[in-house]
Amino acid sequence: MTASEADRTFAPGPDAAGLSEAEAARRLADTGPNEVTARKPVRLHRRVLAQLTDPLIMVLLAAVALTLAIGDHPDAIVIGAVVLVNTTVGVAQEIRADNAVAALSALTAPHARVRRDGVVRDLPAAAVVPGDVLLVGEGDVIAADAELVEASALLVDESMLTGESVPVDKEVGTALNGGTVVVRGRGVATVTATGAAGALGRIATLLDEEREPTPLQRRLAALGRVLAVVTLALCVLVFALGLVRGLPLGTMAVTAISLAVAAVPESLPAVVTLALALGARRMAARHALVRRLPAVETLGSVSVLATDKTGTLTRGRMVVERVWTPFGSVDPSGAEHEPPEVPPRGGGPVSADGPRPATELLTVTSLCNDATLRPPDDGASGGGGTALGDPMEVALLAAATAMGCPSKEELARTRPRIGEAPFDSLRRRMTTVHSAGGGRVLVCLKGAPEAVLDPAVLSDPPDALAAARQEAARLAARGYRVLAVASGVRDDLPSPVTAAEAGLALLGLVALSDPPKPNAAATLASCRAAGITPVLITGDHPATARAVASRVALLGGSETDDRVLTGADVAAGRVADLTSVRVFARTDPQQKLDIVEAWRARGAVTAMTGDGVNDGPALHRADIGVAMGARGTEVARQAADLVLTDDELSTVVAAVEEGRRVYDNIRRFLVYGMAGGAAEVLVMLVGPFLGLPLPLRAGQILWINLLTHGLTGVAMGAEPASPGTMRRPPRPPDQHVLGGGAWQRLLVLAGVVTAGSLAAALGARALGRDWQSVLFLALLAAQLGAVLGLRSRLFTRKNPFLPLSVLASALLALAALYVPFLSSVLETVPLDEAGVGLAATCAPLGFLTARSVRTAYRGDGSAGASRTPELR
Numbered sequence: 001m002t003a004s005e006a007d008r009t010f011a012p013g014p015d016a017a018g019l020s021e022a023e024a025a026r027r028l029a030d031t032g033p034n035e036v037t038a039r040k041p042v043r044l045h046r047r048v049l050a051q052l053t054d055p056l057i058m059v060l061l062a063a064v065a066l067t068l069a070i071g072d073h074p075d076a077i078v079i080g081a082v083v084l085v086n087t088t089v090g091v092a093q094e095i096r097a098d099n100a101v102a103a104l105s106a107l108t109a110p111h112a113r114v115r116r117d118g119v120v121r122d123l124p125a126a127a128v129v130p131g132d133v134l135l136v137g138e139g140d141v142i143a144a145d146a147e148l149v150e151a152s153a154l155l156v157d158e159s160m161l162t163g164e165s166v167p168v169d170k171e172v173g174t175a176l177n178g179g180t181v182v183v184r185g186r187g188v189a190t191v192t193a194t195g196a197a198g199a200l201g202r203i204a205t206l207l208d209e210e211r212e213p214t215p216l217q218r219r220l221a222a223l224g225r226v227l228a229v230v231t232l233a234l235c236v237l238v239f240a241l242g243l244v245r246g247l248p249l250g251t252m253a254v255t256a257i258s259l260a261v262a263a264v265p266e267s268l269p270a271v272v273t274l275a276l277a278l279g280a281r282r283m284a285a286r287h288a289l290v291r292r293l294p295a296v297e298t299l300g301s302v303s304v305l306a307t308d309k310t311g312t313l314t315r316g317r318m319v320v321e322r323v324w325t326p327f328g329s330v331d332p333s334g335a336e337h338e339p340p341e342v343p344p345r346g347g348g349p350v351s352a353d354g355p356r357p358a359t360e361l362l363t364v365t366s367l368c369n370d371a372t373l374r375p376p377d378d379g380a381s382g383g384g385g386t387a388l389g390d391p392m393e394v395a396l397l398a399a400a401t402a403m404g405c406p407s408k409e410e411l412a413r414t415r416p417r418i419g420e421a422p423f424d425s426l427r428r429r430m431t432t433v434h435s436a437g438g439g440r441v442l443v444c445l446k447g448a449p450e451a452v453l454d455p456a457v458l459s460d461p462p463d464a465l466a467a468a469r470q471e472a473a474r475l476a477a478r479g480y481r482v483l484a485v486a487s488g489v490r491d492d493l494p495s496p497v498t499a500a501e502a503g504l505a506l507l508g509l510v511a512l513s514d515p516p517k518p519n520a521a522a523t524l525a526s527c528r529a530a531g532i533t534p535v536l537i538t539g540d541h542p543a544t545a546r547a548v549a550s551r552v553a554l555l556g557g558s559e560t561d562d563r564v565l566t567g568a569d570v571a572a573g574r575v576a577d578l579t580s581v582r583v584f585a586r587t588d589p590q591q592k593l594d595i596v597e598a599w600r601a602r603g604a605v606t607a608m609t610g611d612g613v614n615d616g617p618a619l620h621r622a623d624i625g626v627a628m629g630a631r632g633t634e635v636a637r638q639a640a641d642l643v644l645t646d647d648e649l650s651t652v653v654a655a656v657e658e659g660r661r662v663y664d665n666i667r668r669f670l671v672y673g674m675a676g677g678a679a680e681v682l683v684m685l686v687g688p689f690l691g692l693p694l695p696l697r698a699g700q701i702l703w704i705n706l707l708t709h710g711l712t713g714v715a716m717g718a719e720p721a722s723p724g725t726m727r728r729p730p731r732p733p734d735q736h737v738l739g740g741g742a743w744q745r746l747l748v749l750a751g752v753v754t755a756g757s758l759a760a761a762l763g764a765r766a767l768g769r770d771w772q773s774v775l776f777l778a779l780l781a782a783q784l785g786a787v788l789g790l791r792s793r794l795f796t797r798k799n800p801f802l803p804l805s806v807l808a809s810a811l812l813a814l815a816a817l818y819v820p821f822l823s824s825v826l827e828t829v830p831l832d833e834a835g836v837g838l839a840a841t842c843a844p845l846g847f848l849t850a851r852s853v854r855t856a857y858r859g860d861g862s863a864g865a866s867r868t869p870e871l872r
Contacts, residue, residue, distance in 0.1 A: 018115035018133035027129035034128045034144050034178075034194035051087040058228065112143035114191075130191050136176070137186040144178045145198040146189035153185035153422040155390060161199060161539075161612065167390060169425045184370065184390055185422075202589075219737035220272070223670075238684055245688055271669045272297075275717035279662040287646040288655045289629065295641035297666070298624050299659030301605040303730045305527055305652065306596060306618070308610040309538035309548055311628055312649055314514040318391045320399035321480065321515060324471050325357035325508035326464060332358075332399045361507040362400035364487045366408055367415055368432045368444035369393045373401065373408070392481065395512055415442060421497040427451060431501055436489060443488045443500040449476075449509065452484035459488075459503045472509055479547020480511035513547070521552040523650040530656065531729025535599075537584045537592055537608075537618075542566055545585035554582055567591040579604075592618035603734060609644075609652065611636050626652055653726070661721035663731075668790055669716045670738060671746045672850075676708050676783040678750035683757060683779065692761060692771065699826045700776045703816055707809040708783045715805040722792035745853040752849040753782040756842045769835040773817060773828045777839035780813040782846035789850025 019027070052061070064080050112125045115133040125143040128134070134146050136154075148154070154170040158180045167183045170176065176189050177199040195201055235256045242252030279296035283289070290296055310316055323330045371389025388394075397408060406414070418441065419433035429447025436442040445452065449472035452458070453465050460468075472482045488504040524534045536554055538545050546564045549555045555562050565575055567587040575581060578598035587595070592608075596618050599606050608615070608622035619625030619639040627640035628647040637643050644651045680701060687695030696704075731740065738746065757778040764774035784806050788794075791802070816822045817830050831839070 017118040019129070019131050020117055024116055024127075024129050024132065027131060028127065031129060031197075032195055033126040034198075035126050048087060052083075058224070062228070062231075113140075128191055128194055130194055132191040134189045134191055135186075136182050136189065138182055138184055140182045142176050142178055142180050142182065144191045145193040146176045146178075146191045148172055148174050148176055148187050148189045150188040151185065152187065153424060154182065154187045155184040157181045157183050169423075171425050223737050234681055238681075241685070241688065242694075245693065247694065271673075271713055271717045272666055274714055275662045275665050278718055279658050283642075283655050283658050286654045286658070287644060287648065287651050289643040289645060290641070291643060292641045295624055297659055297662045298605065299607065299642070299652075299656045300661070300663040301659070301730055302532055302607045302624060302656055304533045304535060304599045304604040304606045306535045306537050306592075306599070306606055306608045306622065307649060308612075308615060309536060309540055309545060310514060311611050311647060312609050313520045313536065313548060313552055314516050316647075317514060318395040318481075318512050319515050320395050320510055320512055322475065322511035323358045323361060323399070323508060324468075324475070324511070325361060326467070326506070327357045330358040330403075332362075332403055357508065359400075359403055359405050361485050361510070362396065362403055363405045363411070364444045364485055364507060365393075365396040365446055365483075365510065366400045366405060367411055367417070367434055367442070368430055368446050368485075369396060369408070371397055373397045392483070392512055396483075396510065399510075419493055419497045421501070423447070427498070429501070431497055433490075433493060433497055433500060439491070441490045441493050443490055443494075443504060445486045445501060445504060446483050446510075449482050449484045452486060453506070457501055457504060458486055458506050460506045464506065468506060468509060475509065475511045476543070479544045480513050483510045483512070484508075485510060513544075516548055516552050517648070519648070519650055523648075523653055524552055524554060526650075526653050526726065530653070530726045532656065533582075533604075535582050535584070535595070537587055537595055539567075539587055539612075540585060542585040545583050549583045570594055589615075589617045593621055596622050605730065607652065607656075609649065610640075611647075615639075657721060657726050660725050660730075661719075662717075664722055664725070664792070665717050665719050667737065667742055668719065668792075669713055671742050671749065672716065672783070672787050672790055673709050673713050674738075675746045675749040675753065675786065676704075676779075678746065679753040679757065679779065679782070680704065682750065682754040683775065686754065687758065687761075687775075690758060690762065691765075692758075692775070694772075695761070695775055696772065696779075697827045700772075700816075700828065703826055704776070704780055704783070707780060707812055708787075711805040711809050712784065712787045712802065715799070715802040716787065716790075718799045718801055719791065720793055720796055720798040741856070745856060748853050748856075749786060749846075749849055753779070753786065753842070753846055756782055756845045760838045760842055763838050764835055767834060767838075769831065769838070770829045773831055774835050774839050776826075776828060777813060777817065777831070777836065778842040780809070781839050782842035784809055784813075785843035785846030785848075786850040789847040790854055792854075 052058070061083060064083070111122055112128050113120055113122055113135040114128060115121070115135065120135060128143045132144075134143060136142055142156070148170055149172060151170055151172055155167045156170050156176065157167045158177060161177050161180060170185075170187065175192070176187075178194075179200050193199075193201075239252050239256040242256070243249065273293070276293045276296045280290040280293060283296065307313060320332050323332060369389075371393035373394065401407065415434040415436065417432050417434050421427070421431040423430035427447070428451035429445055431443065431445045434442045434444065445457070449469065453468050453472065455462070455465065458465060468484065472484065475482045485507045486504040487507055488500070490500060494500040527534050534554060536545060536549050542564045546555065549564070555564075563575075563581055564583045564585055565578075565581045566585050569575060570578065570584065570587065570591045578595050579602050584591075584595060592615065596606050596608055600623070605624075606622045607624040607626055608618045609626040609628070610616075610619050611628035615627075615636050616639040619627060619636060624642060625640035626642045626644060627636040629637065629643045629645040642652075642655060680696070683695050687693075736743075757775055760778040761771045761775035765771040788803070788806060816826050817828050822828075823830065
């Protein structure tokens, strides 16, 4: 709508002149620009410091200092590189995540039409101030919160703020929210709030909170603290025992420090980073883009999936699902409009010469309709069309097209519109008048059943009207939006048009809804099978929420509460335990936060899906925020940890499987790496009591550490998912990273590797071989056998890097004996076949032990652990 059109449309009121330019400038100075201010960015050095103060990273920094102290510069460089990469990746992730609030500014209208000094001006949205007279028309993005003072058939899409799937009619005196979009009509409003004081600004304050650590970060931090204490204790113990046995002070100092370095799985951050990066890459191939790398693993911990309705469980567009006439019902399956593609004529199962009453009804809805379906151009490369107008009217046109009714262009030629009474919230119906030829006119009417099924409007007998009211009530109870349609022929054009709204004939009813996606119910069933509780949180009407929840089997289970709670119920505290309810409707952003927090307070790991600005705070607060990539707002995408490029909830389930795979691999590495470290420690502690005075040299310990924790350890991060990954419940949120029987497996494996290695060394001594070199090779062989034995899919070809890394490590182990330079540095001696054979027997020992403990100790008393298979 142009400024001149607006001026002609609305008669001048007492404040029609608007603010003066001087007053507007004063208010702009007082309130500031109409912009959402982003929070002050965190300085780079603070981000780096936060990464370096992680307990596990601090242990690695101490390891760097210790290796430098003993002159082992190569190991110091490797460990330092791990710290550098980990810190760089972490800082980069934080910077990307902090763009959420800034995206709100892009949603505000770039320009606005305001009336100042009696003249309509086109201004930047940032210049709008409280008290400005704002003019809005079809297609406009509303520049600021305002109160409507004049309106003509104004319809506003508020889905990005409220989650309401259907545009809202606006009357004089109602509020307009900044950032929402005018779908139809025009209006004049007085601005009430701008910038941070408006709806977008209030949501921005909810987003302005620090993120909490992910479950994996918390678990690894706890492990880092334990490792720091244990490492220090080992240093002191080994050093003291050596001095007691009369060994040189310098030798024991170097040995103690080397052993401490070996006890710390310094490649753990590298393994975690690689596993997360590979997981993110695999998720991207499955239409899930990861914005924060730790989110990959957190998905595997999810126990509650809080999902939005519109566009997530449902298709995100209105569809005609039922056409009822006094002669029967028709289900125009396939008659929905899927932007940007226009359904082909006669494309549904109902043929072009299908039920005449239904096609007559849909023809009338095409005439009494202001929407437009534009088919694709013949030469268009994309092959798609576009839809403009009210989503319900678009759905009516699409249904008519699919059932073979005349196109709107054809109807415009044969039945041109010559008069109309637009829909308004008082009459709740729309009437159009069309030329019918021979001087006669066709009256078409559609509207709310209670406004149409009235004897004052229709001439049908009372029993027919009663049957229609009963059917309309039945359809409404099932969550449909219902329209009644009527028509009639007049001899001349009525004046006014509303005078024609009498004596019409009822054609029938149309039931519309935003239906569930075909795979929605199966996806939620998959969630339950994986131990994930689905919860629906929407801003839509309670009846609509209940209908969708019932159709996807979210309600009706014996173990769930079948109530549909509203946001007002949440705010009033009418339900003591919010986690007992599975469906919430009419919720605002703060109430969504309250629901997410209630689950988190119970110890659940929550994933929240959404696409609107109203979902942003909950996406930010949840352990995992999941945004729709195709139809979602930029705010939702920036606030989320995961963005679904296909907008399919089933992609979340696939991402959960990937997250579980990542966590399983990290735990598998911990069992392997820490068992090897523990075995080295035990060898150093027990060996002297068996007559092996200094079982291993410092360089030998570090070489074992490099080959086992380095090459093979990192390769473990790429292992495929275990069988049955999605048929077990999520791990308990409070479970230690080595819980669920992992620490028992670690100790058994460490004990067997220690015993086998020491037995090989004693055997070598008895045969007159160099027992220290045999012990060195035996420890390596046992650990390389164990890493293969811990695989969940023993002969899988999905990760060839692991067997190749084992082969490379074995060759480097032999190089330490037979390459003169390495042999000199590591103080080893070449072994004959008997010596190598003794050491090699430890490889199958490690392999068989790992295969045996892989499925042992499944329960440790924590909830759900008894159902947790393998190394989880």
